[in-house]
Amino acid sequence: MNRLVIGIGALLFVLAAALSSFFTVHQTQQVLVTQFGQPVRVITQAGLHMKLPFVQAVIAFDARLLDYEAPGEEVILTDQRRLIVDSFTRYRITDPLVFFQTVGQAEIGIRGRLSSIVSSSLRRVLANEPLLSVLSAERARAMGEIRRQVNEEARRFGIEVVDVRIRRADLPDANTQAILARMQSEREKVAREARAEGAEVAARIRAQADRDRTVLLAEAEGQANILRGTGEQEAIGIFAESFNRNPEFFQFWRTMQAYREVFGSGEARMVLTPDSDFFRYLRAMPELPHAR
Structure with a gap:
């Protein structure tokens, strides 16, 4: 009987020792094996591992983030x-x-x-x-x-x-309003400076544009006067040349132009004597001169 009890006890001890010798390391773990409180080895590989029974202990640490x-x-x-x-x-x-x-x-x-x-x-x-x-x-x-x-x-x-x-x-509650007010004041100051700089630039641009406009108008007016004078000079020369070629025909042509301007509208009124030199060509229609 005593031998049976001893045998059963020995068997249980061996079984407990065997079970205590194996342990499992999960994929999310890493293990430190200690012996009497002193570290022995580190195991980071998942799976079944062994240790000394009753002497060594296993401490698991999380390997995840x-x-x-x-x-x-x-x-x-x-x-x-x-x-x-x-x-x-x-x-x-x-x-x-x-x-x-x-x-x-x-x-x-x-x-x-x-x-x-x-x-x-x-x-x-x-x-x-x-x-x-x-x-x-x-x-x-x-x-x-x-x-x-x-x-x-x-x-x-x-x-x-x-x-x-x-x-x-x-921001701390006590400082929020003060800081926001200061930030607003700073932003408004920056905005005022930006607007002032913009107004100054705009004034310079407008002044330059007005200057350029005045110069362009003066140059255009001068060029127009030059062209106008040249045209009048050429017109006078043409009239003078025409007059020199045939003074009688030139005078006749000028008189016809005067007739058209005076009688063209049909509303002109003139106070002249019938024997006025202005009507000399009307009185002598059959004797109109021919251009040479």
Whole structure:
């Protein structure tokens, strides 16, 4: 009977030892094997593995990407503006041994350290950035610098910081209205300066246009006078040449032009004697001269 009990006990011990010797590593895990509390080896490959029963223990760490959301805090920018900044950090455990030695086996232990690191880096970097940079596309550059600094400090804990982002950036309630009023005043000042510069440029353009117009009109008038004088000179020369060729016909032609201008409308009134020289060609129609 005693032998049977001893045999059953030995069998149970061997079975328990065998079951304690095997453990499974999941695909989302990485394992640190310790012996009497001292780290022995790190296992990152998923599958079935062995350890010494009752002597060695297995501590599992998450191999996936982890998130940490930092509480909102107030930072002062380079232009002395204040912002309430909420940030989040994505990280993963890359060295379980270092993580275990510096933080412990609980992942929650890294959150306090990350909070301090991220807060310090946010304050250092944003202290050199103006408000417009934080609220515009230039924020990506600042966040890249913050991520680099946080990652360098976090490596000593066996983790890799993949990303640090500002989730929300708000003005403190007490300063919001004052800052908005100051920003509006600055924008209005810039607008006034732009309008003044525009008015000055417009005045210069109008003055130049008026000057150019005056010059063009003067030049055109001078050219017109020159052409008009040349035309009158040529007309006088033509009349003089015509008169010299046939004075009698020229005088007859000029008289006919006068008849057409006087009697053409049919409404002209003239007070002349019938024997006036103006009617000499009308009185002597049969004796009209012929052009030579």
